[in-house]
Amino acid sequence: MTDAKQFYDYHSWANKRICNHIENLPEETAYQEVKSVFPSISDVLLHMCRADYIWLNVLSGVAYQEIIVGAGKFESLHGNMEAIKQHSSELESQYHDFFSRQTDLEQTVSMQHPKLGTLETTYADIILHVVNHGTYHRGNVTAMLRQLGHTGVPTDYVYYLYEKRESKG
Known part of the structure; x- marks a missing residue:
């Protein structure tokens, strides 16, 4: 079986593809109101960033209440794609630090x-949840882009594998 770290690397790769794609569209695209699960694409990406923060802290053994208080800092990122990208990059580094330890x-x-209540699980299961959560919401972003008249960008796992193969070759 593929290890959880590789799935996390896929998650990071796919998030970067989405953000890079959005950067190449008119700036207002990220903030336009859409009748969808979230009011805008930037709101989806902020939610994903916050969730990645929460789960990294769960993996690190931080108490629930402390995690919730810390997650409040993400409200200041609302409507700021550059800040969301910056926090996502910092979180990626923190996840890699977690993997190294x-x-x-x-x-x-x-x-x-x-x-x-209490759940006994594995670190790998939590990481797979992070990846699955991201995949779900990248689908939201793709649907929202189409509603706004733009194409999406392929982020399926198989595209990650092909790109990974190309970088080795």
Whole structure:
């Protein structure tokens, strides 16, 4: 099986492709109101960034209440694509730091949630959740781009694998 770190690398690759694609469109595209799950593309990307922050802190063993307080800092990024990209880049570095310190991603970890209770799972399962969550919301972005009259950009896992193969060759 492919390891969780490679899936995370795919997640980062796909997020960068989306952001780079949006940067090549008219600036207002990211902020235009769309009748969708989120009011704008920048709102989706902010949500994804916040979620990546939350799950990195879960992986790091930070207490739930502390994570929620820390996630509040993302409100200041609303409507600022450059700041969202910067935070995403910083989070990617922090995830890689986590990977360098965590040698066994199949290790069991216990998560506490005030409403859902305790969950015994693995670091790998949480990372796969992060990737799956990102994939879902990149689909939202693609649909929103089409509503606004723009094309999307391919971010399927197989495109990542092809690009990875090309960079080795």
